[in-house]
Amino acid sequence: xxxxxxxxxxxxxxxxxxxxxxxxxxxxxxxxxxxxxxxxxxxxxxxxxxxxxxxxxxxxxxxxxxxxxxxxxxxxxxxxxxxxxxxxxxxxxxxxxxxxxxxxxxxxxxxxxxxxxxxxxxxxxxxxxxxxxxxxxxxxxxxxxxxxxxxxxxxxxxxxxxxxxxxxxxxxxxxxxxxxxxxxxxxxxxxxxxxxxxxxxxxxxxxxxxxxxxxxxxxxxxxxxxxxxxxxxxxxxxxxxxxxxxxxxxxxxxxxxxxxxxxxxxxxxxxxxxxxxxxxxxxxxxxxxxxxxxxxxxxxxxxxxxxxxxxxxxxxxxxxxxxxxxxxxxxxxxxxxxxxxxxxxxxxxxxx
Amino acid sequence: xxxxxxxxxxxxxxxxxxxxxxxxxxxxxxxxxxxxxxxxxxxxxxxxxxxxxxxxxxxxxxxxxxxxxxxxxxxxxxxxxxxxxxxxxxxxxxxxxxxxxxxxxxxxxxxxxxxxxxxxxxxxxxxxxxxxxxxxxxxxxxxxxxxxxxxxxxxxxxxxxxxxxxxxxxxxxxxxxxxxxxxxxxxxxxxxxxxxxxxxxxxxxxxxxxxxxxxxxxxxxxxxxxxxxxxxxxxxxxxxxxxxxxxxxxxxxxxxxxxxxxxxxxxxxxxxxxxxxxxxxxxxxxxxxxxxxxxxxxxxxxxxxxxxxxxxxxxxxxxxxxxxxxxxxx
Ligand SMILES: Nc1ncnc2c1ncn2[C@@H]1O[C@H](COP(=O)(O)OP(=O)(O)OP(=O)(O)O)[C@@H](O)[C@H]1O
Ligand code: SF4
Ligand SMILES: [Mg+2]
Numbered sequence: 001x002x003x004x005x006x007x008x009x010x011x012x013x014x015x016x017x018x019x020x021x022x023x024x025x026x027x028x029x030x031x032x033x034x035x036x037x038x039x040x041x042x043x044x045x046x047x048x049x050x051x052x053x054x055x056x057x058x059x060x061x062x063x064x065x066x067x068x069x070x071x072x073x074x075x076x077x078x079x080x081x082x083x084x085x086x087x088x089x090x091x092x093x094x095x096x097x098x099x100x101x102x103x104x105x106x107x108x109x110x111x112x113x114x115x116x117x118x119x120x121x122x123x124x125x126x127x128x129x130x131x132x133x134x135x136x137x138x139x140x141x142x143x144x145x146x147x148x149x150x151x152x153x154x155x156x157x158x159x160x161x162x163x164x165x166x167x168x169x170x171x172x173x174x175x176x177x178x179x180x181x182x183x184x185x186x187x188x189x190x191x192x193x194x195x196x197x198x199x200x201x202x203x204x205x206x207x208x209x210x211x212x213x214x215x216x217x218x219x220x221x222x223x224x225x226x227x228x229x230x231x232x233x234x235x236x237x238x239x240x241x242x243x244x245x246x247x248x249x250x251x252x253x254x255x256x257x258x259x260x261x262x263x264x265x266x267x268x269x270x271x272x273x274x275x276x277x278x279x280x281x282x283x284x285x286x287x288x289x290x291x292x293x294x295x296x297x298x299x300x301x302x303x304x305x306x307x308x309x310x311x312x313x314x315x316x317x318x319x320x321x322x323x324x325x326x327x328x329x330x331x332x333x334x335x336x337x338x339x340x341x342x343x344x345x346x347x348x349x350x351x352x
Numbered sequence: 353x354x355x356x357x358x359x360x361x362x363x364x365x366x367x368x369x370x371x372x373x374x375x376x377x378x379x380x381x382x383x384x385x386x387x388x389x390x391x392x393x394x395x396x397x398x399x400x401x402x403x404x405x406x407x408x409x410x411x412x413x414x415x416x417x418x419x420x421x422x423x424x425x426x427x428x429x430x431x432x433x434x435x436x437x438x439x440x441x442x443x444x445x446x447x448x449x450x451x452x453x454x455x456x457x458x459x460x461x462x463x464x465x466x467x468x469x470x471x472x473x474x475x476x477x478x479x480x481x482x483x484x485x486x487x488x489x490x491x492x493x494x495x496x497x498x499x500x501x502x503x504x505x506x507x508x509x510x511x512x513x514x515x516x517x518x519x520x521x522x523x524x525x526x527x528x529x530x531x532x533x534x535x536x537x538x539x540x541x542x543x544x545x546x547x548x549x550x551x552x553x554x555x556x557x558x559x560x561x562x563x564x565x566x567x568x569x570x571x572x573x574x575x576x577x578x579x580x581x582x583x584x585x586x587x588x589x590x591x592x593x594x595x596x597x598x599x600x601x602x603x604x605x606x607x608x609x610x611x612x613x614x615x616x617x618x619x620x621x622x623x624x625x626x627x628x629x630x631x632x633x634x635x636x637x638x639x640x641x642x643x644x645x646x647x648x649x650x651x652x653x654x655x656x657x658x659x660x661x662x663x664x665x666x667x668x669x670x671x672x673x674x675x676x677x678x679x680x681x682x
Contacts, residue, residue, distance in 0.1 A: 081586055083578070085494075112589035125580040129679060130602050140588045175678040191588070 027094075028198055028231055029055040029078070034091035034101075036073055036082070036255075044088060047073055047302055048255040051091070052328070055199065060225055060232040062242030062263070064278065065252035066299055071235045074252070075201045078233075079112050095199075114144040117192035118201040122208045123184035127176040133160075134172030137191045144195050159190040163220060182213035189220065196228060203235045218245055239279060239350065243267055251275045254299055254310040257328070261335040268349045271337040273315045276347035309339065317341055370674050377670055381663040385656070386438070392655045393434045396648050403450060403646040424450065437649075441656055447649040449642070456653035459638060464657065466536045467634035469546060470626065471619045473554035474561060478615060481558075482565025483608075489566065490573035491596060501566055508563025513622055517556035517629040524552060534631040553630045557622060561615045565608070572607040576600050605676045613669040617662055 034051040037044040048070040055061055063071050076082050077089055080100065093100040100111060120126040128136055137159055138152030147155070153172065160168035163186040176184055185205055192200055202221060206214035222245045225232045234246055242249050242263060249266050251259040251274065259272040270276040277295035297314040300306055306313065308323040315322070321340065328336045331343055339345075404420045405412070421427040425436065440447060446456035489501035521533045531552055537545035576582060577600060585595050624636035631637075635654055642650035674680040 079587055081583055109589045109591060112587055114589060118587045120580065120584065122580065126584045128581045128585070128599055128603065130677060131599070139590070143589045177679050188584075191584075 027054040028057045028096065030092070030094040031078070032092040032094065034074070034077065034089070034093065036070070036077055037088045039086045039088065045302055046255070046305070051257050053250055053257060053260060055231050055233065057198065058225070058229045058231050059248065060222065060234060060246040062246040062249045063233055063235045063252065064237065064239060064242060064249060068299055069252040070255045071252055072203050075118065075203050075233060075235055078201060079116055079118055080108055081118070110144070113140055113197065114195045115197055116199045116201065117195070117197040118203065119185070119188045119192050119205050121204040123181060123188045124176060126188060127184060129176055132173050132175055133179070133187045137187065137194055140191045141194045155194060159194045160187070162224070163190040165190070181209050182217060185209060185217050186220070189224070193224060193228065193230065197230060199231045199233065200225070201233045201235070204237065206241070207237070221245065251278065254305065255302065256310060256338060258311065258338040259336070262333070265333060265335060266349070270347050270349050271331055271335060271342040271345070272339050273317050273345065273347060274311050276349065279350040280348060317345060370671065373670055373674055374667065377667045381667070384663060385659050388659050389438065389652060389656050390434060393437065393652060394430070396646070396651060397430060399646060403648065406646065407450060437652060446653040446656065449650050450647045451645050456649050459650060460635070460653055460657050463633055463635050463638045465539050466632050467623050467627070467636065469539055469550045470553045470557060470623055470632070470634065471616065473550050474557035474619055475612065475616055477554055477558040478561030478565050479612070482562045483569060485562070485566040486569025486573065487596070489570040490577065493574050501570065505563040505567045508559045511559055513556050513559065514625050514629045516559050517553065517626055520552045520555055521630070536632045536634070553626045553632060556629070557619055557626050561619065564611055564615060568607055568611045569604060572604040573600055576603045606673060609669060609672055609676060613665060616665050620658060620662065
């Protein structure tokens with residue numbers, strides 16, 4: 001029992017968040033103690049708490065977790081795209097050493113699309129229906145590089161070709177409604193990558209697409225990332241996609257990062273009981289807002305977060321000490337988990 | 353080097369899809385025209401009283417009245433009367449007034465410009481004042497600017513045209529003596545006088561329109577500015593000004609067009625009251641006068657002209673829709 005107290009007494013310091021990822025000496029992105037809340041009529045509603053992670057240049061990281069755990073808001077906050085009237089951001093977002101959290105709106109705009117780009121779940125509603133796709137893509141380039149209209153168009157056509165759209169000269173002058181869902185997402189990708197950003201945040205880019213094209217889009221993202229060296233944060237419900245595409249997986253639960261580990265390791269041996277539960281309910285995970293097969297109960301609501309381990313009510317390994325606040329525990333090999341029992345528990349993964 | 357299509361507006365005004373829309377609309381217009389004139393014709397027949405008696409004068413004999421009926425074809429069966437009116441109207445002959453014997457077409461040509469000038473001016477005013485108000489409110493929802501604009505808008509909708517008209521006359525004409533209180537001037541001969549006569553009635557007519565434009569523009573802009581497509585624009589690094597002026601306004605232009613077309617129709621009807629307040633010899637005065645004297649041909653002619661105008665306006669609106677929104681023409 002003495003060990004219990006030792007581990008849970010370790011403060012969730014900034015140092016331990018960065019130390020465990022040894023992929024690159026100079027991270028591209030370093031998120032430190034990022035806490036988000038929304039101003040509501042009943043006061044501030046905390047959504048995420050002390051989110052820490054690092055992304056190395058060119059690294060592909062999967063961000064997973066049940067619906068509502070804060071994946072999208074975390075992705076949006078990196079680009080400061082949350083509604084400024086209601087969203088409150090605390091913590092640091094260091095991108096190449098620059099803190100985006102405190103950047104002026106003007107300098108932030110220079111980062112958006114140029115350094116960090118983002119694509120979204122629904123390509124139809126994410127595109128402007130009254131402009132041609134060529135206009136929208138070349139606009140993304142011309143915001144950051146002062147080139148002529150004609151050159152912007154040339155670049156848009158090139159970008160369309162790179163994402164595998166046939167007859168790009170013709171497609172360039174079409175409107176989003178004239179394209180299929182998969183094509184639209186390709187257009188989004190072309191638009192996001194036209195300035196060769198260093199990081200792409202992809203928020204469930206295949207969820208709204210036909211099953212048949214999901215794999216194509218995923219493959220495209222991976223191969224583009226490999227070829228251009230663009231780092232990728234892949235937000236998804238599909239752990240299979242993470243296994244194929246990413247090198248590292250970050251699991252979020254109820255607004256916190258609960259596990260951060262290399263993909264191969266976490267698939268065979270998850271350290272957090274929640275990750276283990278996710279892996280064991282693999283096919284069922286995409287069932288949104290539903291109940292997970294192997295994890296009983298539901299995610300606590302942001303307005304009624306329990307103290308201590310937030311997963312406690314659903315955890316089959318819970319014991320009395322779990323009522324204490326859980327810091328991230330380092331396990332070695334670039335891994336950490338928000339569970340004091342992580343070093344001792346032997347949890348089943350997806351592959352045995 | 354090929355020049356890029358610049359604004360994203362589909363400039364091929366008359367592609368086949370658009371021609372189909374126009375053709376369909378024209379076909380739909382025919383029953384509208386026939387039905388509306390037929391209904392008005394029927395209603396006029398239901399009005400109690402006999403125009404032949406009126407025409408014959410106070411002490412006319414029964415025989416004289418019968419002669420007059422015969423002369424104007426008033427004793428023919430209803431359908432025959434309507435049919436012959438329609439046949440002549442289709443050939444550009446709207447008959448003559450029963451009272452003044454003036455050609456109805458001439459009367460309309462005299463009165464219509466006054467009405468159109470007021471309506472056009474009112475529409476323009478509604479846009480020129482309403483659009484900036486709507487944009488100002490939408491860019492800062494919940495701010496004091498927003499509250500003021502919305503208060504103005506509620507007021508504009510609530511205030512009746514005729515009352516505002518009388519207020520305007522009392523202030524600008526009787527008090528300040530800046531503008532003429534009543535009447536009109538021919539647009540072609542004296543455009544300046546025509547304009548100065550039209551300003552106050554147009555303002556009275558525009559009040560509701562300003563409010564409508566501001567409200568509609570605000571609500572559709574607020575919706576667009578918080579939409580996912582605008583989130584993408586922010587993610588691209590676009591400054592708020594381009595988002596509003598380039599993308600926002602183009603996206604809401606369709607909604608604005610709906611409002612304008614609705615307003616145009618409504619103003620054409622509301623002008624009757626405003627013309628009465630300002631004693632303007634427009635279409636309103638013409639039809640009211642004719643209806644009071646059971647001057648069928650004039651009433652029919654005015655209705656016919658108004659229906660034609662409305663149908664044309666709506667056709668124009670439909671064409672503009674397909675220009676503004678690429679989703680419609682394909
Ligand atoms: N603008 C906002 N105002 C208030 N609450 C918000 C806002 N946006 C998101 N939230 C809340 O933040 C929480 C996290 O939402 P988020 O969209 O990040 O979840 P997610 O992990 O992406 O889920 P999903 O898998 O369904 O996409 C949710 O409870 C959501 O209701
Ligand atoms: S801290 Fe306790 S309750 Fe939380 S995940 Fe670990 S074992 Fe389960
Ligand atoms: Mg999401």
